[in-house]
Amino acid sequence: MSTQDLRFTQSHEWLKMEGAEALIGLTDYAQGELGDIVFVELPAVGTHVDAGDVLTTVESVKSVSEIYAPVAGEVMDVNVALDDNPDLINSAPYAEGWMVRLRVDDASSVDSLMTADDYEEHTKG
Amino acid sequence: MSGMTRGLKTALYEKHVRAGAKIVDFVGYAMPMEYTGIIDEHRRVRSTIGMFDVSHMGEFYLSGGGALGDLERITTNRVSALDEGRVQYSAMCYENGGFIDDLLVYRLPDSYMLVVNAGNKQKDLEWVGSHIGSRTELRDASDETALIALQGPLAEKALAKVAGESAASLGYYQSVASKVAGREALVSRTGYTGEDGFEVYIEPDAAGPVWDAFMEAGAEFEIEPVGLGCRDTLRLEMGYALYGNDIDEKRTPVESGLMWITKLKKGDFIGRDAILELKQDGPKESLIGFELKERGVPRHGHRILSEGREVGVVTSGTFSPSLEKGIGMGYVARGTDGPLEIEIRNRTIPAVVVPLPFYRNGTVRSR
Numbered sequence: 106m107s108t109q110d111l112r113f114t115q116s117h118e119w120l121k122m123e124g125a126e127a128l129i130g131l132t133d134y135a136q137g138e139l140g141d142i143v144f145v146e147l148p149a150v151g152t153h154v155d156a157g158d159v160l161t162t163v164e165s166v167k168s169v170s171e172i173y174a175p176v177a178g179e180v181m182d183v184n185v186a187l188d189d190n191p192d193l194i195n196s197a198p199y200a201e202g203w204m205v206r207l208r209v210d211d212a213s214s215v216d217s218l219m220t221a222d223d224y225e226e227h228t229k230g
Numbered sequence: 231m232s233g234m235t236r237g238l239k240t241a242l243y244e245k246h247v248r249a250g251a252k253i254v255d256f257v258g259y260a261m262p263m264e265y266t267g268i269i270d271e272h273r274r275v276r277s278t279i280g281m282f283d284v285s286h287m288g289e290f291y292l293s294g295g296g297a298l299g300d301l302e303r304i305t306t307n308r309v310s311a312l313d314e315g316r317v318q319y320s321a322m323c324y325e326n327g328g329f330i331d332d333l334l335v336y337r338l339p340d341s342y343m344l345v346v347n348a349g350n351k352q353k354d355l356e357w358v359g360s361h362i363g364s365r366t367e368l369r370d371a372s373d374e375t376a377l378i379a380l381q382g383p384l385a386e387k388a389l390a391k392v393a394g395e396s397a398a399s400l401g402y403y404q405s406v407a408s409k410v411a412g413r414e415a416l417v418s419r420t421g422y423t424g425e426d427g428f429e430v431y432i433e434p435d436a437a438g439p440v441w442d443a444f445m446e447a448g449a450e451f452e453i454e455p456v457g458l459g460c461r462d463t464l465r466l467e468m469g470y471a472l473y474g475n476d477i478d479e480k481r482t483p484v485e486s487g488l489m490w491i492t493k494l495k496k497g498d499f500i501g502r503d504a505i506l507e508l509k510q511d512g513p514k515e516s517l518i519g520f521e522l523k524e525r526g527v528p529r530h531g532h533r534i535l536s537e538g539r540e541v542g543v544v545t546s547g548t549f550s551p552s553l554e555k556g557i558g559m560g561y562v563a564r565g566t567d568g569p570l571e572i573e574i575r576n577r578t579i580p581a582v583v584v585p586l587p588f589y590r591n592g593t594v595r596s597r
Contacts, residue, residue: 140252140459141269143549144525144556162575164527166268166549167459188525195267 108199112175112215113224118160119199120175122215130203131163131172131194134228139165142191147183148205154178156214161204163194176214178207240285241376241434242441249455257349259286261458268459272551275423275464276592279382279448280456284429285437288351288372290358293341296365301342303499304361305335306483306492312337317403317418320491322357323501327482327508330357332473332491334420336405343416345377347473361500376437380444381427381456381464383593388448389428392440393417397428402595411436411443422461424468424592463548468594469519469559469586475530476517476545476559485513485561487586515542515561519588520570522556523580533573534560534581541566552589559586 111119117135121128136142144164154160154174161172184203187193194202209215219227237260246253251262262283264271274280292301301309307320314337322330331350336343346354351372359368380389389410390398397408397417405418413436421427432440445453462472471477471486482505483492494506522528528547533540547558556579558572571578 140264141267143269144527164549166463166527166551167263169527169529 108221111199111221112218113221113227114173114175114218115227116173118172118175120215120218122209122212125208125212126181127176127178127207127209127215128203129160129172129175129205129207131198132224132228133198135170136195136198136202139163139168139170141166142194145187145191145194145204147185147187148180150180150182152180154180154207163191172204174207175218176207177210179210180205181208182206238286240283241437242283242285242378245438245441246283246455251455251457254458256286256458259348261286262455264457264459265455268457268463269551271454271456271460272463274452274454275382275425275456275460276552277382278384278451279380279388279453280423280460281441281444281448281453282379282381282456282458282461283377283437283441284379284461285376285434286348287377288344288346288348288354288370289375289377289431290344290346290355291341291369291371292344292358292362292366293369294366296363297342297367300362300366301335302496304358305333306499306501306505307335308493308496309335309337309342310496314339315404315406317405317420318491319403321483321488322354323482323505324479325500325504327484327501327504328479329473329477329481329483329486330354330479332471332477332488336416336418338405338416349474374433376432376434378430378432378437378441378444379421379423379427380430380448381421381423382425384448384451385425385427388444388451388453389417391447392443400428411440413440415440421594422470423464424470424587424589424594425464426593460551462546463551466546466548466557466559467550467552467587467589468592469588471517471559472546481561482508482513484508485516487517512564515563517545517559517561518566518583519557519559519586520572520581521550521553521558521584521588522572523582525556526572526574526577526579527556528558528572528574528579528581532558534562535571535573535578536562536566536568538571541570544572547572550588552591557588
């Protein structure tokens with residue numbers, strides 16, 4: 106799928122704006138690095154996070170990785186399908202593998218995130 | 231995230247890269263962690279055949295009239311019980327009973343071969359070298375030896391197509407010199423996965439051709455190359471100790487469940503007195519297996535609690551692909567009973583002690 110309408114962070118989260126809310130997940134590159142994901146610890150709905158706060162924790166067979174909030178906002182929803190099928194992050198990182206829906210505090214904060222092209226450059230490094 | 235490794239390379243390194251393996255540094259070696267995914271590879275070994283490159287392991291040869299007596303003093307198991315062609319799991323301990331390493335001892339026609347952990351090669355070589363007499367010769371063949379492990383319930387069928395009958399019909403923990411794909415090899419029916427399988431020792435020059443021959447012979451059984459990632463999940467499901475995690479210089483056979491390879495009645499050996507004393511007094515801690523009752527993945531270093539009080543530390547932990555739950559091993563204070571909790575970051579997950587091995591359907595002793 107196209108990732109052109111997504112924004113990215115250096116720490117390998119993606120964000121997709123839908124009105125005032127943003128879907129957040131882990132990039133394809135990052136899921137490939139982590140390997141088979143077996144457990145995702147999701148935040149409680151209603152939690153407020155600042156940019157850079159730990160949003161979720163993702164456990165793969167071999168390691169654990171923290172996923173950070175790309176921007177500040179309130180957790181409106183989490184992808185409960187990941188409880189039973191955490192491997193959706195491996196198989197469909199930009200679709201069924203989304204993790205959190207965030208109501209973004211300040212829409213302009215998204216502008217500072219990387220574009221798809223920037224991110225591609227970033228992961229080549 | 232993984233970075234570049236500039237480590238030592240096995241003879242099969244280029245094959246791993248071409249196959250798209252994720253390469254990691256393992257005790258100085260650039261080794262394949264996984265090819266398609268740890269869980270897939272784990273299931274491949276449990277269901278048909280997986281093939282590992284474990285050429286990083288160390289191989290030493292001891293020969294001469296003093297070899298048997300010296301090995302009997304250096305290792306904990308009874309070397310004199312080894313008939314020619316047999317293989318034995320054993321350990322080397324310090325005088326205080328702490329593990330130097332765990333190892334395999336092969337009795338070959340004219341020598342003994344010791345197979346040791348890659349990360350302990352230098353330490354082991356120095357230890358063995360300084361504890362043998364003038365009638366024993368020690369040779370480090372690690373750099374002239376490649377090692378391929380063919381593991382899984384159908385491993386025998388693939389091996390039989392490229393090796394002699396003497397190799398394919400080996401009994402458990404037996405070895406034989408055999409041609410494999412036309413190359414000189416030492417084959418043993420051994421492994422570290424809980425499945426039936428073979429380990430094949432060859433010259434590095436033969437590693438590529440033998441690897442390719444196994445891939446071809448195993449194609450009809452859906453053989454796949456598999457990495458160190460699933461090697462760890464497979465061995466942990468069997469409760470096999472990993473040096474550096476579950477056993478180390480601070481642990482002895484008494485608390486780590488390895489008295490079955492420690493023969494106190496065989497006569498004197500290095501570490502015997504300390505081990506005997508500890509056995510009589512009873513160890514303060516012992517190695518147990520546990521499984522999580524809720525979702526989570528225990529890891530090396532996590533604290534083990536009982537009624538909120540720390541009683542031990544996780545030495546190995548993972549997500550078990552076969553049981554589909556978090557499993558682990560760790561040392562807990564003697565007398566620890568009842569439910570446990572594992573402290574995973576900011577949470578405590580309920581756990582219960584279970585007998586080892588975790589996985590009981592392996593084909594390892596089917597021969």
